[in-house]
Amino acid sequence: MTIELPHGPKKGESFEVEIERLGTKGVGVATFEALVGPQKEPKRYTLHVRKALPGDRVIATLESKHRRQLTCRVSEILEQSPMRIEPRCSHFGFKHEPGKGCGGCVLQSLDYRHQLLVKEQAVKRYVLAAGLDPGLVWPVIGCDAPWFYRNKMEFSFGNEVKDGPITVGMHPSGYRYDVLGLSECMLESEGSAQLVREIQAWARDEQLRPWAPREGFGFLSTFTVREGKRTGERMVILTTTSAEIAQRSTGEELDPADVAASFLARIEASAVDVTSVYWVQHHARRGEPTRMIEHHLWGEAALREEMHLPGDQRLLFEISPSAFFQPNTLQAEVLYAEALDATGLQTDAASSVLDLYCGTGTIGLCMSPWAERVAGIELNASAVEDARANATRNGITSARFWAGDVGEVLGSPEFVEAFGEPDVVVVDPPRAGLSASARERIIAIGAPRVVYVSCNPETLARDLAELTGEGGYVCERIQPVDMFPHTYHIENVARLRKEA
Numbered sequence: 001m002t003i004e005l006p007h008g009p010k011k012g013e014s015f016e017v018e019i020e021r022l023g024t025k026g027v028g029v030a031t032f033e034a035l036v037g038p039q040k041e042p043k044r045y046t047l048h049v050r051k052a053l054p055g056d057r058v059i060a061t062l063e064s065k066h067r068r069q070l071t072c073r074v075s076e077i078l079e080q081s082p083m084r085i086e087p088r089c090s091h092f093g094f095k096h097e098p099g100k101g102c103g104g105c106v107l108q109s110l111d112y113r114h115q116l117l118v119k120e121q122a123v124k125r126y127v128l129a130a131g132l133d134p135g136l137v138w139p140v141i142g143c144d145a146p147w148f149y150r151n152k153m154e155f156s157f158g159n160e161v162k163d164g165p166i167t168v169g170m171h172p173s174g175y176r177y178d179v180l181g182l183s184e185c186m187l188e189s190e191g192s193a194q195l196v197r198e199i200q201a202w203a204r205d206e207q208l209r210p211w212a213p214r215e216g217f218g219f220l221s222t223f224t225v226r227e228g229k230r231t232g233e234r235m236v237i238l239t240t241t242s243a244e245i246a247q248r249s250t251g252e253e254l255d256p257a258d259v260a261a262s263f264l265a266r267i268e269a270s271a272v273d274v275t276s277v278y279w280v281q282h283h284a285r286r287g288e289p290t291r292m293i294e295h296h297l298w299g300e301a302a303l304r305e306e307m308h309l310p311g312d313q314r315l316l317f318e319i320s321p322s323a324f325f326q327p328n329t330l331q332a333e334v335l336y337a338e339a340l341d342a343t344g345l346q347t348d349a350a351s352s353v354l355d356l357y358c359g360t361g362t363i364g365l366c367m368s369p370w371a372e373r374v375a376g377i378e379l380n381a382s383a384v385e386d387a388r389a390n391a392t393r394n395g396i397t398s399a400r401f402w403a404g405d406v407g408e409v410l411g412s413p414e415f416v417e418a419f420g421e422p423d424v425v426v427v428d429p430p431r432a433g434l435s436a437s438a439r440e441r442i443i444a445i446g447a448p449r450v451v452y453v454s455c456n457p458e459t460l461a462r463d464l465a466e467l468t469g470e471g472g473y474v475c476e477r478i479q480p481v482d483m484f485p486h487t488y489h490i491e492n493v494a495r496l497r498k499e500a
Ligand SMILES: C[S@@+](CC[C@H](N)C(=O)[O-])C[C@H]1O[C@@H](n2cnc3c(N)ncnc32)[C@H](O)[C@@H]1O
Pocket: 324, 325, 326, 357, 358, 359, 360, 361, 362, 363, 377, 378, 379, 380, 383, 404, 405, 406, 407, 428, 429, 430, 435, 455
């Protein structure tokens, strides 16, 4: 259908559209053609409508515009998509409704089976766009427990309304500075939600100010809860600025250490079990490197988590406050089992595994029973320390870890001499995917098998095109695994074999 417009779409104007698909970041996408002014040729516009689902007919109001890409919010749902369900959390919904608009799980109103289907389609679109066969993409492996699955949640301090009381919660989707206070959250655990309510009450009792980045003023930044889903342990972290003086909203000045002591007292008084308490000061000053200054206030120094992995392995990991750990422990076990299967290690004899972007070493350690030697490479030096300690803790002597950039370490003669040629290369890069130098090194190594674990299907597709093109690899399968139900994120495991 072509509509007639007196002028190009303007901010604040509304359009009636039907949502065709979900785009990146789980946003509903609709298109329309318009004859603008006296023009004879219609122009095609694409609308990105937050919180709209495929099959919805909505009135979408234009919030911003970049060429013919229009970002909109839903003003009214005229006809609901048949895939819509009643959301479970009371904070789900549109930001203009009181107490709603949480940006934590934007797909919650989409039935879980359909979430998996739209994620599969999204991966296929990226694969096709990169010139590869979308038939390589298998149906998504869903989560058996799609609620309360996260082992880490970071909640922000802020004000729901300007100069209103301090709140603890999440940023509404698309709003970096606003904070929606939460009375419940279905992502981590009821214990975690209870702590959020208690810490909000504490911050109000103490009349503390949230850190306001735009004004460059305030004290409390975030409240983080980390949980061992297999161990039942719980770590809480209060992050503040590194200001030498904290201030109450009344203007009264406080010693930051007294605020931390009062925080600890409130956690100790809580009925929720906590095993470790930290206060972290975020030190960011112009001209100085940004630092996180950790103060261990009480309890265990690290959070312990266990993973149940193939071969009846029970691996125990210690996680320090800032260390990366897969946020969904139970589904990470599924992901790692899939990655292990993709290597073929359990059936084909192989002697050496290279675990690139290894973090705290979890993937390489999980594979160690089937390899004579494992080497992990990781940029973050403290994660490398954790990886070494994790190997020792679990009695694994065949794994070595190297600190540094993947491309650089792979090119260093010391590494090549120490490790030799790998039979299997596993990569698990950050969202940006493989750097050009890492890609070149991996292609030059030419291991018989490469397994690519990815949290971003767009960069995965780009890198697969390179590896299967000039790299001489054949992609056998791309297996999506849903690590984050109710969000648009999707993890993938791609299996590559060197062409004979
Ligand atoms: C998605 S995480 C994967 C961690 C680990 N494989 C796991 O499952 O827990 C990506 C890791 O890559 C690391 N990293 C980022 N850039 C890197 C680089 N250029 N060289 C080496 N490691 C890098 C990050 O510090 C992070 O630990």
